[in-house]
Amino acid sequence: MSETGSSFSATQSYTLAIDGMGGDGGPEVVVAGLAIAADRHPSARILLIGDEKRLQALLAQHPRAAAICTVRPAGSAISMEMKPTAALRVRDSSLRLSMDAVANGEAMGVVSAGNSGAMLALAKIVIKTLPGISRPAMAAISPTTKGDVVMLDLGANVACDWRNLVEFAVMGEAFAKAVLGLPAPTIGLLNVGSEELKGDERLRQAAEVLRGSPLARQFHGFVEGHDITAGTTDVVVTDGFTGNVALKTGEGALKMAFTLLRQVFSSGLLGRIGYLLVRPGLERMKEWLDPRRYNGAVFVGLNGVVVKSHGGTDAEGFASAVDVAIDMVTHDFNAGIRDQLSRMGSLTASRFSNEKEPTQAVSAS
Amino acid sequence: MSETGSSFSATQSYTLAIDGMGGDGGPEVVVAGLAIAADRHPSARILLIGDEKRLQALLAQHPRAAAICTVRPAGSAISMEMKPTAALRVRDSSLRLSMDAVANGEAMGVVSAGNSGAMLALAKIVIKTLPGISRPAMAAISPTTKGDVVMLDLGANVACDWRNLVEFAVMGEAFAKAVLGLPAPTIGLLNVGSEELKGDERLRQAAEVLRGSPLARQFHGFVEGHDITAGTTDVVVTDGFTGNVALKTGEGALKMAFTLLRQVFSSGLLGRIGYLLVRPGLERMKEWLDPRRYNGAVFVGLNGVVVKSHGGTDAEGFASAVDVAIDMVTHDFNAGIRDQLSRMGSLTASRFSNEKEPTQAVSAS
Known part of the structure; x- marks a missing residue:
């Protein structure tokens, strides 16, 4: 399913927003990981953000992933080398749009295999720190x-x-x-x-x-x-x-x-x-x-679930990161x-x- | 050999002074370790410090160790639990006398399996820090x-x-x-x-x-x-x-x-x-x-070689600590x-x- 042409509404709620462009393996690993995640969490609803053409082509190869994903196009991607301060200035990156989806209530959490420095900096600015927590x-x-x-x-x-x-x-x-x-x-x-x-x-x-x-x-x-x-x-x-x-x-x-x-x-x-x-x-x-098995470091102390998959992981590892994020959303980690x-x-x-x-x-x- | 009754001279030079009372295994492990060390370093000369009666009895069982050791009596021993500040006040401990032997030039280094906090504190006070080094x-x-x-x-x-x-x-x-x-x-x-x-x-x-x-x-x-x-x-x-x-x-x-x-x-x-x-x-x-094989943490930056054997080690481990100390003495570590x-x-x-x-x-x- 694609948002383009669909009757998207801002109140629509996704389980997770996923940065489709992050990690050394890029969209191929992300989508293959989502195919595994789809078997484990068939009722999850994923907002997959990035290069629409590439992501749709990959979803066509992974019908299981396609069944739980909605693609949202992003104009750019944050490279692994980009400094956090530079990443903050890119408004249309797949990582930024994923964070935005959490900040505006569309999604309950975000998963990315991308640049962790950029991820932390964006999460602080966009998703923001939980009240009462000084630093994530x-x-x-x-x-x-x-x-x-x-x-x-x-x-x-x-x-x-x-x-x-x-x-x-x-x-x-x-x-x-x-x-x-x-x-x-x-x-x-x-x-x-x-x-x-x-x-x-x-x-x-x-x-x-x-x-x-x-x-x-x-x-x-x-x-x-x-x-x-x-x-x-x-x-x-x-x-x-x-x-x-x-x-x-x-x-x-x-x-x-x-x-x-x-x-x-x-x-x-x-x-x-x-x-x-x-x-x-x-x-x-x-x-x-x-x-x-342990892939999925988590930035805790933010107004939403933010999971960082290891940049060099494979589909199985990315699926573990999604598992962690869904566990946190399901058990309302932040309420705890x-x-x-x-x-x-x-x-x-x-x-x-x-x-x-x-x-x-x-x-x- | 015992100093008691021997014509001890202050200019006599030992390779190492060894705290005979340190470690969980006490003098038994130390003397058994020295028996192994004696095979490896037959020309080493060891000043073994502690409870004279116990040490002499053990050396009688380990003639190889006895061949390289001279016993010096000490009135007390520092327990593993003693605070460093308290250990500094005990003048006649086997650890203190071992440090003294290095400070007054009798021995080139010291080995103890005892209390490491006490060891560091005594080494700083007695053996002193090398000129140009702020902290060991x-x-x-x-x-x-x-x-x-x-x-x-x-x-x-x-x-x-x-x-x-x-x-x-x-x-x-x-x-x-x-x-x-x-x-x-x-x-x-x-x-x-x-x-x-x-x-x-x-x-x-x-x-x-x-x-x-x-x-x-x-x-x-x-x-x-x-x-x-x-x-x-x-x-x-x-x-x-x-x-x-x-x-x-x-x-x-x-x-x-x-x-x-x-x-x-x-x-x-x-x-x-x-x-x-x-x-x-x-x-x-x-x-x-x-x-x-790696037993023997070393306090570096002192006016002498100071090696700490793990408290819970056995004879083989204590012998490794002696190896390290002798290597450092032989290669004139401090000159480097x-x-x-x-x-x-x-x-x-x-x-x-x-x-x-x-x-x-x-x-x-």
Whole structure:
């Protein structure tokens, strides 16, 4: 279906607006991903935005995707290299029009595999930050030995103060409820472990506020790097610099383990026979750790659901990002944040009112 | 041999002073580790400090260790839980006397498996910081797909300014030369990767200074979390908070991979047969990733070699820590730092003299 020629109405409501042009694989991967998503979410209604001719041609090849999509033409696309400040000036980009659709109430969320810096900047300006949240954060799900863990911030804010960390805890808890389906997710604050070096003042203040908050029962206190994959808590809260480094370091270590395993199984006849014997188990292990299963970092703290698919992902990965966005829309993720904030609000406001205001963190830009 | 009754002279020179009481395993693990070290370094001369009776009894069981050790009695030991400020007041602890031996020139380095906070605090006070270095850092070697990587700081300084990061680069380079034997180690500055978020001002300043320094050719620029295990550079420089989290996150991810692998190989008869077929390769992989091979975090930037063995390690791990200390003593690690500092000195001093002084980082304590 195309809007061109259809009786489009501004009150029409879509589940998601999708940037058809984002990502290294471009519209081909997006539409192939939507074909997978269509099987999982047949009642979803997708507003697919981008180069109309290319998107319609691809939808013709993917009738399942076509069944849930409406195409909206966009005059341009934001490249992966474009600076956020430049991206903000492009009014007719597929990314901008996707954000507009959320801002004007046509769609409940947006998914893009495009430029994340541009995405964050546009989301702040167009969709806007939730009342009571000072800065949006980037969250994602990672595998642990026990289950899944939600980590945030993963890079939206390279420096944070205690207030940001408390807000991240609130948003991470709501995210774990909506996407992991946990009734009372536990929360850890990432810190260093040695006796002398229990982090800095902002960590101690954030911990103090959480201990005295309605989240106190779920707050586990400080956790260390190895607790992330151990699944010690369901949510791990940290600043965007540390979170980004931790996420990529963990992924790198797993990649190294698989590289070394490949060498083990490809050395000699015994190795190859051994591989054949344990292949089903290894496949399950790879699937468990597959980054595509976790594709879909989320910008939380905005007036709408904003999901960033990895730029280099394939159709399966893009479909996972759509899954995450639909989970968040379905479980009304933002209502969870608003509820928690209203319970926290007076507490965080008053707690340090007699002390000096915490140092304003330096902005990331 | 015991000093008690021997004609000890203050000019007598030991390769290393060793805290016989540190670590979860206590003197048993230390002396068993020294027995392994004695085979590798038969000409080393060790001053072993602690509870004389216990140490002599253990040396009687380990004649190889006894051959290279001289025992010096200490009246007390620092517990793993003691706060650094309290540890500083204990004058007769085995850790303190070990540091004293380095400070008064009796020994060239010290190894302890004890309380790291106490160790850093005592080292700063007793052994003192190298001229030209503002703050010591904690460095260690980690495995990568290609070889080994030196990472620092791993927790000595939770916050750092650009000057600290430049000094860490100088010390990390000297460490990679001394311990990994690399003629011209490459250096990376750990950062976040996304376009908009290339870290903060202190990272950009540190990078600018390094690009204009005698280390320019070895300086690779910014690296990301996944570059650590990819072996993109030989040295990875970061602040102590990020470094501590990255190290533990990487270790945690590898631990998770091994836990999942164990499940693969223990599920059913095929899994167990598969395991038997690939066991030699798996053992090599485990050995490569074995934290004991890398045991021995080093406090760099002090007037002597100071090596921290992991508290929970076994004899093999303690022997690795002794290896690292002896490598550093043998290759005169500190001379390498002094040389590089004298070449860098005027440069870093003048570079930002026209700008405002960089913000003094908050101390960790």
